[in-house]
Amino acid sequence: MRQQPEPVQVVKQRRDAALSAIVSAVPYIQFMGIQFERRGDELTAIMPFRDDLVGNPMLPALHGGATAAFLEITSVIELTWATVWQSIETGAVDPDQIQLGQNLQLPKTIDFTVDYLRSGLPRDAYARARINRSGRRYASVSVEAWQDNRSRLFAQASGHFVMPDVVTQTQG
């Protein structure tokens, strides 16, 4: 007899758990307080405003370095999630089995260029990354960040990343 598909809630829960396992394993993402929301395979990164993210206390405005880190983290997690998602979809990997540093390695940044379009306000920031090309060896990613208004970007960036040799494989 055919196996019943898992209830949708269980599937969602396991996928969210896989994402949060990756994100929470990286100390710098935790230090920056960056979170991720998932709709299917689409990710939105959120950087809640904090006083220690400020670079210009007179305005005040977000630090360019905080914005850059936010965008780079968004790109790295997007690339990682895209590969993880594929392995989950094909059934190659069980979402519960994913462990950063064990069967999953992060891509490494080659270069990253940030365009500061307007000053980052003392509010929460959001970002989404788009993978323009992902080959076996390297990937090209662009990423946009906004605050209150989706169509008024405050920063955008593009970068290149070396993809890990073995992205994911089940152990045992």
Added chain:
Amino acid sequence: MAAKTIETAQRFINAIPHSKALGMQIASANEGEVKMQMPYDEKFIGDPATRVIHGGAVFALLDTCCGAAVMTHPSSQGSTATIDLRVDYMRPASPDQVITATATCYNITRTVAFVRAVATDERTDKPVAMASGTFVNGGGK
């Protein structure tokens, strides 16, 4: 002159909450040239498997150092903001080592400053990262 520029640069850094949160310090400052350091911290780890710090932390140091180089330039109008910055990551920074960034503001106009910077760990002959970018001269955005 040098003492005054170091003082100006250190004040500039102390007033920036995010730079303070990352533990950045001025090592030296001259007109349009600033050296800054950021000690290793486990909080900055971007790859738990290797304990290498995240590129974003290096980017933040380079960005701050470039901004400081603009501020110490004799033609600076007293405030600045990044227009764009590119960072090339040449090799992973060795864990437990201090990162040192040196930025040079090599050209400045009435409105725009052009800056480049290099970051190394304790092995100084092989850069960890290099940056190049443009900054607003005066005003901010």
